[in-house]
Amino acid sequence: GDSVTQMEGPVTLSEEAFLTINCTYTATGYPSLFWYVQYPGEGLQLLLKATKADDKGSNKGFEATYRKETTSFHLEKGSVQVSDSAVYFCVCMEYGNKLVFGAGTILRVKS
């Protein structure tokens, strides 16, 4: 079946630092890709998505580009804030509309 591999955390950054969280996937066909974020004590929220190759999803300063040639969907943000501290999940929607989640990456931003 399909799988999603995320960089292990926790990732600890200072405020205004540049963020990259790597995500690669294995899938047959052309899956849709998502980044979801989970703040402490809350459910997951969609951060951004891309549904085809070369699409760039963006939201709240975060960006990720669907790279089919490298089967990657890395999350980036130019300047993180303390409020970005959360767990980030890379998600692949495989054939049959089943979601496959990465393990999650904890991000801690220090002021």
Added chain:
Amino acid sequence: KAGVTQTPRYLIKTRGQQVTLSCSPISGHRSVSWYQQTPGQGLQFLFEYFSETQRNKGNFPGRFSGRQFSNSRSEMNVSTLELGDSALYLCASSPQGIGANVLTFGAGSRLTVL
């Protein structure tokens, strides 16, 4: 509008018991999907219900079951609980289903099995 509501938020059971969790979707959403989140296995898809019918199922044993009512509220049941069933159970709703729409997640029900 109200979000996805899961009850109870926390519960403790012992091995061999059974448990029922409830999920009330956003008004107008017809799809409810369930997920298990554990430190070891991460987030895993359990099943999806749409208009009272199970539409998709993940790789979980038959002890895990669910149903959806005519008002779209969904319940998940786990029978003969095992220690490994301790997890955060999340549900998500969407208007037409996982493939068609963005999911809105509830805050989860945290189950501890002793």
